[in-house]
Amino acid sequence: MPDATKDVPNLRRQEDGFAWQGVERLAYKQDGDAPFRDVSRQILFSRADLAGELRYFEIGPGGHTTLERHGHVHGVMIVRGRGRCLVGSEVSEIGPLDLITIPGWTWHQFRAAPGEPLGFLCLVDATRDRPVLPTAEELAILRATPEIAAFLDG
């Protein structure tokens, strides 16, 4: 279980924009085989004595997260910019303070608008399974819906 913020001070001030004292801007994914574009990850709260974690993800203009699914749930709050998301078979425009729930085993992807970054908080269980990518067959099923195909093509 990660414990990235256990020994940090009780107050970590915001620095310029969406950055915080002592909070590193990390690579979105550790492994290189999941497709994504221009995404960073900052771990805001992660401690051995907390069952949930809160992270901040930021997608650069026109960028996107990985299309994936997993057993664990995401609770997302948009805090910066605009974009679109796919949750299951629903494509939605999203903007500041909107709340998005990703239930377990639901395909999802976030895409920033062309002209601005998309930043969001993501609540997740500290203990969780790894995401899986769609097979070619699963991707074909998703793409059979024109709205989803258009979303995936950016």
Next chain:
Amino acid sequence: MPDATKDVPNLRRQEDGFAWQGVERLAYKQDGDAPFRDVSRQILFSRADLAGELRYFEIGPGGHTTLERHGHVHGVMIVRGRGRCLVGSEVSEIGPLDLITIPGWTWHQFRAAPGEPLGFLCLVDATRDRPVLPTAEELAILRATPEIAAFLDG
């Protein structure tokens, strides 16, 4: 374990200000004996399949939460307005996007500035213990520090 947002739609849009579709503005406390002033509570994410919860609290201008402590940890992000907080024996000015950790069994209170509300997200374990109030003796010990006494007197 509460499960207030299990059957809600996957997308809940922000409405005017810090309000969301289908998210009720609740009383801060259910029981009436804990002192506080002008605080509301909104449950943003709380589900049986999520180990953490995310809530939004808003304190009206000049209002304050209860001075209390408990075994569970709080992970707090300020999202609206300015104010001050007490964490243990530290009094700090706080503003937008600042991150505050309340470790277990640490006295804490949030106070909104006189002229504006203070709104914050609070990450907490779904399973948690109940807060306790300071005894007269514990309060006297806290008040022995002039900066804390001035904070508690608003």
